[in-house]
Amino acid sequence: MAKNSIRVRYAPSPTGHLHIGNARTAIFNYLFARHNKGKFIIRIEDTDTKRNVADGEKSQLDNLKWLGLDWDEGPDKPGEYGPYRQSERKSIYTPLIQKLLDEDKAYYSYRTEEELTADREEQRARGVMPHYEYEYAGMTDEEIKQSMAESEAKGLKPVIRFRVPKNTEYAWDDIVKGHVSFNSDTIGGDFVIVKRDGMPTYNFAVIVDDHEMKISHVFRGDDHVANTPKQLMMYEAFGWEAPKFGHMSLITSADTGKKLSKRDESIIQFIEQYRDLGYLPDAMFNFITLLGWSPKGEDEIFSKQQFIKMYDENRLSKSPANFDNKKLEWINNQYVKSSDEDVVMDLALRQLIAKGNLPKQPDAKTIEWARKLINVYKQQMSYMAQINEMASVFFNEPEQIDGESLEEINNDTAPVVLKEFAERISKIDIFDKVEILSTIKSIQKDTGIKGRKLWMPIRIAVTHEMHGPELPESIELIGREKALEHIDQTLKQINK
């Protein structure tokens, strides 16, 4: 196949926000398309009108864009093979369904949902796999016609079922799984291709659209493997060539070992939520790409461009991958550290404002202060929302000093250090980290107190915490007034 005829698609149903598993499917399709200089297409699979969510489509597309994906054709980017929403393609499906009907490869089925449920329960009770049993079994053509007429007279609306060939092997060479085959007798009987409401089902619409849109490769989740033989049958029925399939292993939850489900609360499931927490899109892209796919060398941090260049669908993993939150955080931290300063500033600033730690419209001075603050924590942030927690010392009045901290300063030298420090910083001209550092140094020189005995009392007195970032910077951020105030309180406390 010529390279330029490669066309792949990501086909979400607009039933909610972009799930991490779907994002991964989208990314791998995207990478495959871009690597091969093919086309990447978005198609909205909205045949289940009941489940469609108002902003579902928009949210899907927005989050895809946020991740850095772009597409060549889609609902918002008309191309040669539109429309790109299945709900708008009925005029394409109708004649094809009629063709199947005319050739007796499909038929009207009047079995009601209640009857089917009863059938299935009865089958289960017998220990048989639940399946659809041909409702016209043993009838002549004449009898079938009559049965249909009777159902019609009762006001029943039919569905259309595809006639599954008997005892036939359907096999394909899966790009990731290798050779896979099914016997047609094991797939559950004649399946529905048009629902009672007249909408085609997923299995039908997907093959029509993939064919009409000239899709060359289909990369999708492992959970679609069982659909593939059904789809192969329909390709055969129409005499069409099926695309190449690649079924990617699923992302599983480390907690349950099962496919990530929207109900699993131990893992954040939606791209949007990561976005809200201040994760970086490139980091998410990187992390997701490493879930079930591995690059050739030993490195793991790559840009989108690098991934495109080295992407190789043969390196897709066959076995499911656990979602490792720790690794996500590590990757994000790598990106935070190497990101453009303005990007980090902007995102972190938003988090501070959202949490109410900064006013909605901060003035220039406040922004200047916040920039310094964010810089102090840049090294250790995995995602931006953490800034609020990490920097709480700078927003809340500290608690009483007690326990270990109190012990640390309950000695003879601490008050000396503190008094000296308070006195000297109240006199310095420019209250910044440089001056504060030299003040601390001067105390060391004049009193001979050094190391922990020198630094800890100051840290504890000013921040009321034993741990925190670089002291001089922290003190600068707290400000002279507050610093002096805190030292004063501390001195009073240890004098008692």
Add this chain to the structure above:
RNA sequence: UGCCCACUGGUCAAACUGGUUUAAGACGUCGCCCUCUCAAGGCGGAGUUAUGGGUUCGAGCCCCAUGUGGGUGACCA
């Protein structure tokens, strides 16, 4: 219960179609260094081919069985 699939350390995984692998690398974990502390960073350690058979001069890689796990069994996609 049927059908399909997978199985390398706590996690992600490499090892091209069986042969310099005493099984890469990364996250995590542990230790050391740096250091006022935390983090970051640097260095180092521990830890794995599910089990049992077979094929072969040689098996993580091939075959069979067992086990475990997953997917699917919709008028959802």
